[in-house]
Amino acid sequence: MAGQQSHFEINVSERYVHDDNAQSVRYRHLFATAERSVVTDKDLERVLPEILAAFPEARGYKVEVTYWKTEGRTEVWRPEAPPAQAPARALRRAYAGRRGGPGRPGR
Numbered sequence: 001m002a003g004q005q006s007h008f009e010i011n012v013s014e015r016y017v018h019d020d021n022a023q024s025v026r027y028r029h030l031f032a033t034a035e036r037s038v039v040t041d042k043d044l045e046r047v048l049p050e051i052l053a054a055f056p057e058a059r060g061y062k063v064e065v066t067y068w069k070t071e072g073r074t075e076v077w078r079p080e081a082p083p084a085q086a087p088a089r090a091l092r093r094a095y096a097g098r099r100g101g102p103g104r105p106g107r
Helices: 041-054 086-095
Strands: 007-017 025-032 061-068
8 A cells, every 4th residue: 555645736726706796706626636646846847837827817717836745654564463463453552542543433
């Protein structure tokens, strides 16, 4: 199973007038890029100009970029039991006493 990785999210919204009131302009979500679409600075430099050209502010669009940083670690399983049971046991130990852990609904 692949873990999450840090990535850029490009969110495109379109302007609309709310409740027939020209003073009440809002934006509604049109689309956003997927987590795997824009992972590196080079990806962003390649994709963002294309999106800005296709969805210009002058035509009522708003383009926002968010960088989502993911931190984590990789653990090496050293099974104390047969391999099929080791990960489940380790997860149970890791979540012992916590609310909403695997197989335990929040209390």
